[in-house]
Amino acid sequence: MRFKNLSQLKRPAPQQIPLAILPQDIAMTYYARAKAFKVNELVRTIHADSFEWYGFTLAAGDNPELIIDIGLPQNSQNQLDYATIGPAMIAEFQEKLPQATIINGWIHSHGALNYRHFSHTDEKNHLAVLDFIEARLRRPIAKKQVVIQDLVLLEEKRFTENDLKKGSVAIITDKPITAAKIMETVYGSFCYSIVIGDEGWHEQKIHYKERAVLSGHTMVSSKTAKIVFVDTGKTLTQAAISELSDEVQKKIKPHTDPPPELIERM
Numbered sequence: 001m002r003f004k005n006l007s008q009l010k011r012p013a014p015q016q017i018p019l020a021i022l023p024q025d026i027a028m029t030y031y032a033r034a035k036a037f038k039v040n041e042l043v044r045t046i047h048a049d050s051f052e053w054y055g056f057t058l059a060a061g062d063n064p065e066l067i068i069d070i071g072l073p074q075n076s077q078n079q080l081d082y083a084t085i086g087p088a089m090i091a092e093f094q095e096k097l098p099q100a101t102i103i104n105g106w107i108h109s110h111g112a113l114n115y116r117h118f119s120h121t122d123e124k125n126h127l128a129v130l131d132f133i134e135a136r137l138r139r140p141i142a143k144k145q146v147v148i149q150d151l152v153l154l155e156e157k158r159f160t161e162n163d164l165k166k167g168s169v170a171i172i173t174d175k176p177i178t179a180a181k182i183m184e185t186v187y188g189s190f191c192y193s194i195v196i197g198d199e200g201w202h203e204q205k206i207h208y209k210e211r212a213v214l215s216g217h218t219m220v221s222s223k224t225a226k227i228v229f230v231d232t233g234k235t236l237t238q239a240a241i242s243e244l245s246d247e248v249q250k251k252i253k254p255h256t257d258p259p260p261e262l263i264e265r266m
Contacts, residue, residue, distance in 0.1 A: 014145035016238035017183070022141060022190045026105075026227045028067040032057070032146040033227075035070045035244065038236060040109050040198050042248040048104025050111035050198055053252050054125075055092060057105040057192050062104055063155055064104050064137055066230060067192065071097070072244075074251045085125050090132045102132050112198045118205065121197065126222070130207050141188035145181060146214055153177055185212035194227075202227070 035053075044050050058069040073093040082142045085106070094103055106129045118126075120146040152167030164170060171180055187210070194204040234247070 011204075012166065014147050015181070015183075016145065016186075017143045018141070020105050020139055020141045020188075021141060022139075022188050022208055023206060024223075024225065026067065026192050026206065026225050027058075027065055027228050027230055028227050029069075029232050031232065031236060032067045032070050033229065035240075036107055036109075036194075036196055037071065037072070038241060038244060038260055039248060040111070040196065042241075042245050043111070043252060044107075046191065046249055047165070048253070050139065051252065052109055052111055053248075054106060054108035056090075056096070056103045056129075057107050057194065058101055058102040058110070061100050061102050061105045062100060062215055067104065068232070069101075069123045070107060071103070072247050072251055075253065085128060087128055091127060094132075102136050103129070104132075104137060104190075105129065105194065107192075107194040107196065109198050110195055116187040116195075116197060116201055118193065118195055118203070124161040124191070126191065126193045126205070126207050127220070129193075130189070130209055130220070133191060134209055137189040137191075138187045140185050141210065142199055143183040144186050144212060148182065149181075151180070154186065161252075182214070184212050186210055186212045193222075 007197055020224060039053060039055070040050075043053055053072075053075055055073065056071040057067040058071050058162070059066055060068060073089060097103075106125065108122070143147075148169045150169070151165040152170040154162070154163055154170055154172045156172050156174050160174070167203045171182075189209050190206045192204065193207060194202060196202045204227055205222050208220065210219045210221075211217070
């Protein structure tokens with residue numbers, strides 16, 4: 001066969017065998033949704049204005065893909081227009097959770113703002129949460145071929161020092177072989193991100209991180225996702241609302257200084 005140019009000589013893509021699929025939609029209980037919007041309502045009632053706040057979406061350790069509750073940490077700052085979080089605060093909140101409960105994402109409010117999208121600050125928060133919860137949610141999602149140029153196959157006790165100098169990688173086996181394929185595990189993790197508003201709207205994304213154990217190749221991506229609501233029978237009782245009201249009073253402290261990111265949200 002003759003090729004018109006070298007661009008037609010394409011190297012075959014590395015083989016990849018799927019092992020698992022990370023969530024493509026966000027599963028959330030009706031209870032968790034009701035609690036999130038109740039926080040919005042309580043913020044307006046208690047603080048007499050609409051402020052941003054942030055919390056974490058929570059799941060059972062044996063079912064990490066389903067949001068079953070909303071956790072409200074001590075908010076470091078609550079502005080009219082933005083909220084930020086950091087790894088130290090995430091760690092502090094995680095330590096206080098029951099052992100069987102894990103963080104699987106974060107949720108925040110834009111209050112009364114007519115800005116129904118994630119901001120640049122929000123994007124930084126997504127990555128902060130994803131980096132923190134990655135280890136807890138990590139699972140093997142694929143076996144991927146590691147393509148090695150100049151791979152050398154050697155037999156144990158039958159090679160010399162000069163043989164070891166050849167190639168970029170050497171595999172030493174106990175029996176002679178003529179071909180080998182190296183497959184590395186690719187681990188994947190996810191993080192839910194939800195933003196809501198006082199008028200009842202919401203927008204959400206799923207952020208993913210994939211990391212290969214041998215090559216170290218890491219890829220971070222995200223996608224807009226829909227929420228699939230799940231009815232577990234649990235409802236937001238008056239006693240729970242009263243407890244949540246105390247949390248909002250204690251943990252959400254409005255700051256009224258003009259935020260530096262006002263232009264970002266306009």
